[in-house]
Every structure is written in structure tokens, then in C-alpha cells.
Amino acid sequence: MTALLEIRDLKAEIAGKQILNGYDLTVKAGEVHAIMGPNGSGKSTLSYVLSGRPGYKITEGQALLAGADLSQMSVDERAAAGLFLAFQYPLEVPGVATMTFLRAALNAQRKKRGEEEMSSPDMIKRVKELAKILDMDMEMLRRPVNVGFSGGEKKRAETLQMMLLEPKLCILDETDSGLDIDALKVVSNGVNQLRSKDRGIVVITHYQRLLDYITPDVVHVQSAGRIVRTGGKELALELEETGYARYQSEAA
């Protein structure tokens, strides 16, 4: 079976500076992978390269989503193909109502995939269900996207988008940053509901804490732009003990 995400010897740069140095990663459907690593090891860069952020350039190697070469797709095409990046710092979009945004996103993806668009009443019903799971006030969703939201509210909103869009591959970039313990539980609960045999999830995190709630199948340690060690969920606990120092020196 084709892997959901297949990254082979990927090298990427931003503004002429190489950040990813021969990255290899395979995520199969049904798996949850955690990528851990010190600050500056290129964890966010990986997520931006995969989602196609302007300025991030692949110089060598390949990244395939369900066998399709991501570098040949525009940002919105990647999303329609099933890639979802939950941002570390979700952006505020003044003047664009949340429901308008959600409808535009979902229906653009469906249209691109040749599927029928979701009607407004169905959409509102679905969003209400998700808001309940994520303990969000519908009143918040009548406001412009993320405007005036607290850090925790923004992460809930990201999770709601992810649950609505039902992507094949979810990449969660430091979703735990800025979350208090209650919000962490709620958001993790949402993510866990997305776990399925057809879906892959990549959790990028600095701390082990999030992995108490989202249990990974595989844990990777990233340093200096590539994966330097791979293990089971116990690796995360080990890192909590030993820290990243030895990986940083290894990479250097």
C-alpha cells in the first residue's frame, strides 16, 4: 500500500539558507507520528515546506502525499488533496466571518475533488456539533476568523477547521503551545476523534506533555534539519529525562 506521506532525502531552503538536510519520513494511514526536537531544528520549516508556504523551496528530494508529488501542487491543491496544517500561530483575518471562511474552504476543496458542495444548513449543523465537542461558543464563530480570540481559542478554532475539513493527513505544528491544561485536553480530544485507519497524523511538539493526551505510534527526534532517531512512544519519555542536548551535539 502507498504510504500517506513519503518524504525522501528532502532538502529545502529559505532565502538561500538550507534548513532541511536530507529528511526521510514515512507515515502510513492509521498512524500517529510525533516529531520532537529542539528549537531551531526545522520542525516548523518541515510543515511549511509540505504545505507550500511561499519562500520555502525544495532543492532536492521528494515529498509525496498518497503518491502525488506535493511540489507540483499549489497550496490550495495540497489542501484539497487532503493535507491540513494546524498553524502554531493561527492568523487573525479581520472582516472575514468565520462561517464564510469555513464554507469557502470546505466547498472549494469539495469542488476541486469533484464532490458536491455542502449546503448552508448542513454546514451550520456540522459546525455546531464540532463546536460542542471543542467546547466553543457559537457566538465566537459569528466573529471574523480568529479575531480577538485567545491563544487557546485559536487552537480550538484550528482543530474545528481540521475536523470539518476531514483531511487525510493532519500536521499539528506545536498545537500545545499557549494552551492551558483544560484547553489541551479539549483539543487533544478533538484530535483523537480524528484518529482513523484512513488518516495519518503528524504531531510536531517540543514537549512530551501533549503526547500524554495524543498517544503516538512512532516518535522521531529531529535535529539540524533531519530525523536522527526513531522509536516508540517510550522515546518521548526518555527525551523528557535526557533533553535534546546529545542530539544537538550528534548533529553538529
Add this chain to the structure above:
Amino acid sequence: MGNAPTTPARKLTDAEARLAEIFAMQQSAGAPQLAKLRTAAFDAFSKTGLPNRRDEAWKYTDLRALLRDVKPLAAPPEESAKQHARNAATLTGVASRRVVFVGGYFAPALSDLADLEAGLSVMSLSEALAKGDAAAMTQIGNVGEVDDPAFALNTAFMGEGVVIRVGAGVCVDRPIQLVFVAGAQPATYFLRSLVIVEKGARATLIESFEGETAQEYHVNAATEVVLEEGASLERLKISHEGAAAMHVSTFVASLAAGALLSDFGLNLGGAVLRNQSFININGPGAHAAMRGANILKGKEHADATLFLDHAAERSESKALFKSVLDDSSQAVFQGKILVRPGAQKTDARMMARTLLLSEGAQANCKPELEIFADDVQCAHGSTVGALDENLIFYLMARGIPQAEAQSLLTEAFVGEVIDAVENRSVRDALSALVSERLRTQ
């Protein structure tokens, strides 16, 4: 906003010479009541002639250079123009009371003046003149002191328009919409309207201008508004002129104590558009909200020039103008706030924001403050920029195609000024107009 002195020996431009000729011809005709006013206005105009870029108030819209010839004064419209006017599209979704003018002439058959609300009077300017509406006679040209050549020309040549009076305490819910549809032939239209909102009364006024012809035509429109004590008016002006049209419009308002003016102008098309507003805040506690939006393409040029004269204490003015400029279009914002001695506790704010969608587009912003009172709050600012790349990426990362992402963000940018429109059906119709305009190439 005075005019620079001109050398007496200056040779008249062709357009100025033609205007003098037409004026001499019309003097014998026309309604006698206005003869004195017209003559004084034309004399005032003749002293300066057409304004040019050396006149500070017209620095970025050089009318003398732009107005190369004067199109003939409009003749009564052909049947085809009337037919077109029947389909006048602007704000069709709004259940407004329509007063339609075709090719500069009042079209009673297309207008709805039946069953006027009690206390509301609406009649064409010529009808008001014929009936000798004495109150209107004294107000026309006297709502504010405006020393401006384009307005003087309007006074000298005013043709048709409307006179509206909302009686004291009367609240008219149904918007009154003046629909001005250009004729098919090149022509000059001088339109003049007067609106008097008496003590404590309230109304919504829409002025929409449209033209489908590719021919060059010239509109010189002026609206004077008197807001008596505690009166309230929401005014919306939509300019959707033909591609070669030149549209110069003057808005003069006087606000008595506690009066409320909410004004929004939307420019959606026309070769040259100039909207100048002279707001006289004469009574304490009056409030003026002035907003505008330009959505321009090609070589379109729109100029919003605003003069806010605070002459009474505790008054407020808030101005917010937004421009979305594509291709090599140009927007001008000139705003002047004057706070006269004694106008203490004035709160005046002015902001112009421009979104450039193309490298060839241009924005000129010129705010001015002149303050003669010591206990006031005044602020102004302007920004010019492109769409935020990070936001475009965020929207695209959710599957929204680039063009759609840009449209959504651009609509959101304009939305801020539209959201402030109080009348809901008008607000929705305006949003739809903007959305349509942004999505057509």
C-alpha cells in the same frame, strides 16, 4: 479651500469660453427666481475659471486640463434612454422610493411619488420652482459657504433635481432613492438637489448614478442638506458611471445641535470621479460620520475631498475612506478638519486606507488639520499597502484558491466601511455590488 489668484489676462480655455457662451444664452430663458443666484455664481466662477493643479483643493484632479470641451446641455431624453432607465440596476434589492432622472430630466412615469408618508414632501426642482416653494428658494446655494468653482458652475447651470422636505419629528423608514441615468448621447448634466430634514426628523437618502454608454458625458451634481436640531440623515451615494464619464459632485451639509449625518459614497466606475463634501457642523453635539470606498480599475481616477468645519462645541466627526486600486487607477483623498475658536471638546478623526492590487496604481492622501480651540481631540492617518501574503497563504492552506482568497480579503477590507451602513437591506445590496465589482475583470 480657496482658490489661488489668477492673472486677469489669462486666455480662457475652450471649455471656459464655451461655458460663458452657454451661460449668456440661457440667461434669457430659465426660471426667473434663480437668475440672480445664477449670475452671481457664474461671476464667481469667471474670476477663477476652471480649477487646476495649482489650486490646492484640486491639486490632484486638474479640471482645467481634464475638461477639454463642454458637452451640450442635455436635451430631453430619447425613448431608448428611458427604456434603459427602466432597468436601472443599482440597488434593485432595496425597497426604496425611486425618483428617476433620465438624461438629466425628471421621469415621472418611472418614479414612485404616490402615497408619500405623512410629513414628507418630494418634488422635482422645476416643480418646486414653479410652485414657488419659498423655503427652498432661500436655502438653495445658502446651506454653507462654499467657495468652489465646480459648485459655482452647478449653481449657475443647475437643471433638474429634487427638493425633499421631511417634516419635524417625522421618521421616514423607506429609503428615498434618486436614480440618475445618463442618456445615450454626449451631454453635460447639471443636477441639483436640496434636502431639508426638520427638527427631530429622520430619513435615508440614496443617490445612484449610472450610465451604460461608452460616450463621454459630464455630470456636475450637487446636493445640499439641511439638518435641523436633532435631525438625522443616512445618505448613500453610488457612482457607477460610464467608462468615459466625468463626474463631479458637491455635497454641502449643515448640522444643527444634536444632528446626525451618516454619509457613505461608493465609487464603482467612471473615467474621472470627484466627490467633494463640505460639512458645516454648526450646532453643539452634532455628529458626522463620513465614509467612502473606491473600487477602481483601468485608468479610473477618483478624488474624495472632504472639508469638515467644526464651529460648535462637543461635536464629532469620523471619516474613513478606503480604496482598492487595480491596474493604473488612481485615488485621491484630501481631508481637512477645521476646528473654529470655541468649538471645544471637538472629537474629529480621519483615516484613509488604500489597498494596491497592482504596481501601476497610485494613491495620494493629504490630510490637514487647522485647530483654533485648545481642548479638542483630532487625529488623522493614512495607510497604503498590498494584501497580506501571510493571510493569503493561510486561506489557501485551507483549500481556498488564490483568486478567491484575494477577493475575500479585499471584500473584508472594504467591508469595514459598508458594515457601518445602518439600513440593512441597503448594506446587503452594497456588499453584493462590491463583491460583484471585485469579481469581474
